[in-house]
Amino acid sequence: MRIITTLMYLLFGPIVFAQNISIIGTVSSDNITLSNVSVSLIGTQTGTTTNGKGYYQISDLKPGTYKVEFTCVGYQTEKITVVFSNMLLVVDINLKTSNSKLNEVVVTGVSHATELRSNPVPIAVITKTEIEKNINNNIIDAITKGVTGVTAVTTGPNISKPFIRGLGYNRVLTLYDGIRQEGQQWGDEHGIEIDQYGISRAEVIKGPASLTYGSDALAGVINLIPYIPKGAEGKLNGDWINDYHTNNGMFGSSVGLWYRKNTWKYAFRATGKLARDYQNRVDGLVYNSAFREYIISGIIRTDKKWGYSQIAATVYNNQQEIPDGSRDSLSRKFTRQIAEGANDDIKSRPVVPDDVLHSYHISPLHQHIQHFRLYNKTELKIGDGFIDAALGAQQSVRQEYNHPTLPRQAGLYVTLNTLNYDLRYSPPVIAGLETSFGVNGIYQTNHSKAATDFPIPDYDLFDAGAFVFAKKSIGKTAISGGVRYDTRHISWNDFFVGPNNASGFEQQVNESATGAKLQFPFFDHHYHGISGSLGVTCNINDRLLLKANIARGYRAPNITEIGSNGLDPGAHIVYLGNRNFVPEFNLQEDLGFIAYLKDIDIILELFNNQLQNYIYQARLDDDNGNPVIIVPGNATYQYQQSRARLYGFEATINLHPHNLKWINLNNSVVYVTGINENQQLIAQSNGAAKYLPFIPPLHIRSQVVLKIPGSLDVFSKVSLQAEVDTYAAQNRFYALNNTETSTPGYTLINCGINATLTKKSGKTICELFIQADNLFNVAYQSNLSRLKYFEYYKSSPNGYSGIYNIGRNLSFKVIVPF
Known part of the structure; x- marks a missing residue:
């Protein structure tokens, strides 16, 4: 050799x-x-x-x-x-073969780089290779395929909000390179503003992570780490990614460049995506589900003996259509809005022409989302200890255009500015005791601009929290835990709206303006809470591990829950908040068993989550049982608060016979139940309010992966996979006022093939990925799809109600390194 x-x-x-x-x-x-x-x-x-x-x-x-x-x-x-x-x-x-993954190092949610073996908190990691194989329209959907227990509320193919074990929105904290992502997380109609092609790794904490991150990590954390390759010294390296989906004609293209010289690294990526309306067997082409997305990111990093420092920036620009579900009552063909107010008769709207359904042109009725981010991360070595500091600035600009008679007039126009700060000190490890201390939080302002609808007020928010964390290993047992205190101050001034004579709609006005009405009265409040965790891991041997953890999480109410009072035009919902809400607290117990054996991997995780002051959305009916309609054509939702409980388990069994290294059999089962513990409301509703909303049904996934040994001429690392993805019927739902309805079960068959094309010298020419999702074009509705409820009629001539999920989709991806 x-x-x-x-x-x-x-x-x-x-x-x-x-x-x-x-x-x-x-x-x-x-x-x-x-x-x-x-x-x-x-x-x-x-x-x-x-x-x-x-x-x-x-x-x-x-x-x-x-x-x-x-x-x-x-x-x-x-x-x-x-x-x-x-x-x-x-x-x-x-190298010697090993099936044990217990020594895999992760960094999310802790202060030192921590191995799975010593961390009692349930953590899952999905690598860049796995992300690339899980071809999807966005990064969150790739994670839901690769991490058990993670689901997503969707509003079309490109809009996914992560949920962990039945909890989502502001209870799941999404991080980009450790910096908390701040957009308008409370909304259903837009996704996470992150480039799916620029992520090298995703780390997921399943359970309360308030200890490290404060409010909004009550359900867990998803940390998306950008890709910084190890290129050859002094040479410009890069890759070119091309992605095409047949169902919605999505074209995705991304170019990455990186350069390394001495102690300096530079990385740059530019991505563009373009898609027309998606389709399924029931609805045909779903009008107003197209999107257009452009993203630019760049990183400069230097590594020195004293530590490292990194500056990074991202620019995100998305034009996203949102369907409203209006149709011709007999043909069930989609119609489009061309008039407003009293002139808009839903039953008389014209049918959408075929050329519009097949067009990549963005409809005048759409939303425009921009996100700008600039941040610095620095680590200073102090002896055997270190200080980590992070400072970031973000701006989220969200415009929703919903006026066909005035297509350039935004219905919603809000600008959210956020300053992130984080400072942590990790002293040297003494006698096996690791400790860390830190403070972090955000300062945030939100302002409405020239809009016609105002669902939330202009507000100022300041978060601050301090924590201490410790971990001690005693033989084969590791004990870790800590405590944290958080405070949040949120306030806004009187907010008045009045008529705009030029447009015929409303606008923000001064108190003295003619026709002024008080939309949001003055509000000033402090929230605070104590959170903490204590866990233990027991290493039975190199391949077997027991984990137990108990954690108390804290979350202050978000702006819509306490302050909303108006129409969100993109969601077609009038939100009504409650200024008297108090913070949510939860107490979650986790118990895990992990075995990475010679021929089989077994992971079993059980959890029980008790929540105080749980906040959820519910449709509002009047005293006669009729839906409350404040704005015609839009539903009205009011936030509620009660005690709740979620419990369930995740089980994974992966077979990889060491004598048959070319085959893997991967299987997983996920079960979650959410119970509303407001006994008075349950009694009054005859049990309709027994269960919590947005709870995923029993989910079973089985996958077989065949790895072709050696090479097939110029192809190497050839693998084929086939998957059976089964979702049981969801009959345990929040039925009060038809907030949710039952959802039939369904099974999807997916398959794929990937390979690496190489030269005779062994140099990679490109990586190829082909994937077929919903191979048999099953017509289904996920219970977490918001489009399921986009329906104007009480009955349908073909028996189908609402909009269905995406049908058969063939995906082709090519990655060309250079």
Whole structure:
């Protein structure tokens, strides 16, 4: 092997001899070379990956002693110490196979880099490879496919809000590179403003994470980490991603560039996506479900002996149509709004022409969402301890255009400005005791601009919290926990609206204006809460682990829950809040068993979650049982608060016979029940209010993956997968006032193939992914789809009500590295 490696080195001689000192070699296992093995110098940001022939090369090194780490999924990590004194050092490594994933390092929700083995909190990790295989219209849907217990409330193919174990919206905190994502999370009609092609890894905490992040992490955390590759020194590297979906004709294209020189790294990515209306077997093409999205991001980072510092920026621009579900009552063809007010007769709206349904043109009735982010992360080493600091600024601009007679007049126009701050100190580990202390929070302002609808007031918000965390290992047992105190101050002034004689709609006015009415009275309030956690992990052996954790979470009410009083035109809902709401608190117990055995992986996680002051949406009826209609054509929802309980389990059984390395059988089962504990309301409603809204049904997923050993001519790493995705009927729903209705069960068949196209030298030409979702074009409605309730008629001539989910979709993705 050493002779072969040296010959390869001679072939690459002109490149290497131009450098100072280089290390080269080949990584193999049982005489089979391994590609995509990560080779890095510990304590630096220098590293690379092996090519298709298992060869690696790191150049431009200075003389000295280094520790080199070789890591690859499915193999034991190997660390060796080398001394560089000559121009060339050849190091060949033979990795031992390992099915244990317990040593995988994660960083979300803790202060030190923490292994799964020692962390009592349920954490799941989805890698870039898995994200790429889970082809979807957005990053959240990719995560729901890869992480059990994570679902999403959707409003069409490109709009997904993450839910963890039945809890979502402001209870799930989404992070981008550790910086909390701040848009308008309370709305249904827009997604997460993050580039799906620029994510290298997603880490998911399932359960209260208020200890580290404060309010809004009551259900858990999703941390999306941007992709910063380890490119060759002094050379511009990159990739070009092309993605096409047949169902909605989506074209996605993304170009990434990165450059590394000495201690500096630079990364840049530009992404564009374009899609027309999606389709299914019941509805045909769903009018007003097209979208157009552009994203730019950039990162500059330097790594020094004292630590590192990183500056990053993102720009997000999305034009997103939102269907309203209006149809011709007999043909069930979609119609479009062309008039307003008394002139708009829903039954007389014209049918949408076919050329409009097939067009990529964005309808005049749409929303325009922009998100701008600039942040810095810095880590300073202080002896064996370190200080982490983060400071970020974000602006979310949301415009919803819902006036066909005045297409340039925004119905909703809000600008949300957020300043994030985070400071943490982790002292040196003393006698196996790890500790951390920190403060973090946000300052936020929201302002309405030239709009006609005002669902929420202009407000100012300030969050601050401080925490202490500790972890101690005693033999095979690790104990960790901490406590945190949070406070939130939110306030707004009197907010008046009045007639706009020029447009015929309303506008924000002064108190003294003619016809002024008080939409949002003055409000000033402080919320505060104490949260904490205590957990223990017991390492039975290298492959078996028991975990137990109890945590108290805290969440202050969001702006719509306490302040809303008006129409959100994109959601077609009038929201009514309650100024007297108090913070939510929960107490969750988690128990987990993990076994990564020779031929099988078994993960079982059970949870019980008791919530105080749980806030939820409910449709509003009058005393006669008729829906309250404040704005014609729009439903009215009022927020409620009560005690609640959620409990359930997640079970994963993955078979990977060591004698049949070419086959994997992956299986998972997820069950969640949500109970409303407002006994008085349940009695008054004859049981209609017994269950909580937005609870996913029993979900069973089974997948077989076939990995073709070796290469097929120019194709390597060929794998095929087939999946049966089954959702049971959801008959446990919040039925009061028809807020929700029962949802029939359904089964989807998905399959795919992926491979790497390589040159004879082993260099990758491109990666290919082909995927078929809903292969048999099943007509179904997810109980978490908001489009299910977009219906104007009480009965339908074809027996179908509301809008159905996406039908059969074939996806093709190509990733070309350069």
